[in-house]
Amino acid sequence: MTAYDIPFGVEVDFETGAMEAADRVIVRRASGMRGYYADADALEQIISSGDPIHYRVYEKAIPEQEGHLLFCMSVLEPGRVGREFFFTKGHYHTVADTAETYLCIRGQGIMLMKTTDGRWAAESMRAGRMVYAPPFWAHRSINTGPEPLISFCVYPAHAGHNYGDIETEGFPKRVIYSPSGPSLADPASLC
Amino acid sequence: MTAYDIPFGVEVDFETGAMEAADRVIVRRASGMRGYYADADALEQIISSGDPIHYRVYEKAIPEQEGHLLFCMSVLEPGRVGREFFFTKGHYHTVADTAETYLCIRGQGIMLMKTTDGRWAAESMRAGRMVYAPPFWAHRSINTGPEPLISFCVYPAHAGHNYGDIETEGFPKRVIYSPSGPSLADPASLC
Numbered sequence: 001m002t003a004y005d006i007p008f009g010v011e012v013d014f015e016t017g018a019m020e021a022a023d024r025v026i027v028r029r030a031s032g033m034r035g036y037y038a039d040a041d042a043l044e045q046i047i048s049s050g051d052p053i054h055y056r057v058y059e060k061a062i063p064e065q066e067g068h069l070l071f072c073m074s075v076l077e078p079g080r081v082g083r084e085f086f087f088t089k090g091h092y093h094t095v096a097d098t099a100e101t102y103l104c105i106r107g108q109g110i111m112l113m114k115t116t117d118g119r120w121a122a123e124s125m126r127a128g129r130m131v132y133a134p135p136f137w138a139h140r141s142i143n144t145g146p147e148p149l150i151s152f153c154v155y156p157a158h159a160g161h162n163y164g165d166i167e168t169e170g171f172p173k174r175v176i177y178s179p180s181g182p183s184l185a186d187p188a189s190l191c
Numbered sequence: 192m193t194a195y196d197i198p199f200g201v202e203v204d205f206e207t208g209a210m211e212a213a214d215r216v217i218v219r220r221a222s223g224m225r226g227y228y229a230d231a232d233a234l235e236q237i238i239s240s241g242d243p244i245h246y247r248v249y250e251k252a253i254p255e256q257e258g259h260l261l262f263c264m265s266v267l268e269p270g271r272v273g274r275e276f277f278f279t280k281g282h283y284h285t286v287a288d289t290a291e292t293y294l295c296i297r298g299q300g301i302m303l304m305k306t307t308d309g310r311w312a313a314e315s316m317r318a319g320r321m322v323y324a325p326p327f328w329a330h331r332s333i334n335t336g337p338e339p340l341i342s343f344c345v346y347p348a349h350a351g352h353n354y355g356d357i358e359t360e361g362f363p364k365r366v367i368y369s370p371s372g373p374s375l376a377d378p379a380s381l382c
Contacts, residue, residue, distance in 0.1 A: 007324060062323075067286075099348075113198045128204065129201070131200045132251075132262075134196045154345040
């Protein structure tokens, strides 16, 4: 029996994305994203100019057991590294056949998803849009707008996070700025 | 492989609670709530004056399999039956040790929860508040405000619904109107 086997409520702020009384706040700064963007020099410039926060994830320490649900608020800052919009690392689940739901509360962006066997998908994110990452699909959020991209996420508490081939392979598409709006580019085209 | 093993997104309306392209909309009218409220005569009056919708639940037809997540929008209308505020039937999960998360999008109310061994809990619901119903806890929403009570709900897709002792026993507390605000009453006090 833990404190999380008893009902509770938490306040979440739809403007800032903060979760009151979060047990964990994962803070990912620009320096934690080395190796992820095509333009490494542009990232180093951002790091040397104050190493700003890239994204934060607020969570409660729900037991990582089957039957429980982990939920979080994800806040991805707006910005670009070279031509690429800021993104989260993205992850598979360690228990690969577990899904995740995202309800976008504020901002606009894209959820990029992929499987280990080479399939990929992109879904738009904006306030009032919910995106489903089915079992087996790695998922990365990309903020293509001028505001923080704020989402409420839920996944089975035993799922775990696994970066798998993301650190070495990245995603099959990169989301870049163009004057006519965000567009999907092949990674090779940015090297 | 189903359509829900491929990523997708859906629009949800934070004002009305409607989910675009929902596969199922469960519509519970006043007549579907016979036996649930203390004041049966008051309920019959409501039924005979048009049998209005009590609540609606919008869902996608996610496969009811472990690893998937079922998500829904729940819209509970405002109103009273006698002194009691409108509520949902409430349910346990058939797979009892599965949790459910509620993110309240609009309105105000109370989530009443109980276990089969007699424990109970009440958590307030309002826009920007998230309530966690842990494994084994039956949960019922009560709308204590003047607007629809709208929540985004997520639970393991294999959980199932089980009314168990709710149809015969109800919940250990009823939420009633008083001039100073909603209050919890013992069921016996309303008979």
